[in-house]
Every structure is written in C-alpha cells, then in structure tokens.
Amino acid sequence: MTIIIREGRPDDVPVILGMFDSSVAWLVAQGRPRQWGTRPWSENPRAVAMIERYVAEGAPFLAEVDGTPAATLTLTDAPGPYLRPAGEPERYIHTFASDRRFKGRGAGAALLAHAAEETRRAGVDLLRVDCYAGDDGKLVAYYESNGFTRTETFTHGEDEWPGQVLARRVL
DSSP, X not given: OOEEEEEOOGGGHHHHHHHHHHHHXXXXXXXXXXXXXXXXXXXXXXXXXXXXXXXXXXXXXEEEETTEEEEEEEEESSOOTTSOOOSSOEEEEEEEEEOGGGTTSSHHHHHHHHHHHHHHHTTOOEEEEEEEOOXXXXXXXXXXXXXXEEEEEEEETTTTXXXXXXXXXXX
C-alpha cells in the first residue's frame, strides 16, 4: 500500500464532497448524526459552497491510497469565523475527512503529518484544528494520538454543537 499526498484542485471538489458523504453515512450508521448531520454534504448547498470556498482560498491536500483519493484537508492562516485567531501566526486545518472505505489505512494520519510539515516549512510554529467533541470523544482522541493537545472548548450555532480546539507546535 502506497500513500501519496498531493495538492488539491478545484476539480477535486466532487471527490472531497464524496469523502464527506461517506463520513456522514458512516457517522449515522454509528448512531452519531450530530457531528455532520444526516444529509449527504453533496446535497447541501451551504456545505458545497463551503468546500468550494476552502479549495479556492486555502491550500487543499488529498491523500491517495494506491492512486485512489482517500482523505482530504485544507490549510489556511486562520480558524473559521466562529473562533478567535490564536494571536500569533498559525496554520489551521479545515475540512478534514476521509472516505470510510480507507478507515485504518493511515491516510488521515499521513495528511496530518503533511499539514505539520507544511506549517514547519512556512516557518510557522502553531498548527491548530477544531473538531466535534460530543458523543464518545473518539475524534478528539484521534487528534491527540496524532500529536495535538486540547486547548479550548466551544459551542457553535443554535444547536450548541460541542467543539474542541486542539493545537500542535511544529518548530
């Protein structure tokens, strides 16, 4: 098995949305619909617009397992509008998802390591991400197993979606 990380392109948007659709279906099957809802992202105009914006304005990356896109994330210089910037230069991970057919193959971890290396190469010390912190906490634990440390909790939106910000120093 070979994992290659490549830069994303605008024509990858349908593939990225497919990864989110796969993750939503998997989360619903696990009884965890609160993270990303129950509807495929490819059918949600707000989600499609968000992915298109991050691909256009950020630095998207895809991990391919034996030539097939398996996971994605986008790096930017700031968190989403629902969080405060760090107060120092940072890189922020957005839209991190995987095609659940590749669960356990290391594509996500390879992308997180790549994000850390890209941040280091840019001469920036701080890499941050936020994620869903509800249910069993496995997503927060996943980031911790990849070198991130919890920093702050937050709630977002009318339904008070529970979130966790995590950070990693890379220099």
